[in-house]
Amino acid sequence: DVDDCSVQNGLCEQICTNTIGNYKCSCNPGYRLVDNKWCKDIDECSTENGDCQHICENSIGSYKCQCRTGYRLVGENKKQCV
Incomplete structure (x- = not known):
């Protein structure tokens, strides 16, 4: 078996797993995977505001919750504001 991932990462944009x-x-x-080779950022904020109570800020490969002025993030998951 030839390791298809050993040459140009199998043309995968991020992760290549040889089988x-x-x-x-x-x-x-x-x-998320697009066209079986490319990776596109998931906008976590587009679904239920990323479960953030106040403000969801999408970033490349991630997201974070923020609170409106006068509030602060609390809890283990840092999604609630008090």
């Missing part, structure tokens, strides 16, 4: 007789592309957390 017997083939290979598979995948993406890092915060991205």
Whole structure:
């Protein structure tokens, strides 16, 4: 079996996993696979405001919650504002 990932990462944009007789592309957390090779940022804020109570700020490969003026983030997941 040839390691298809050893040459140009199997043409995968992020992660190439070699399998017997083939290979598979995948993406890092915060991205989704497009056309079986490319990775596109997931806008976590587009679905239910990223579960943020106040403000959801999308970033490449991630997101963070923020609070309106006068409030602060609390809790283990830093999504609630008090």
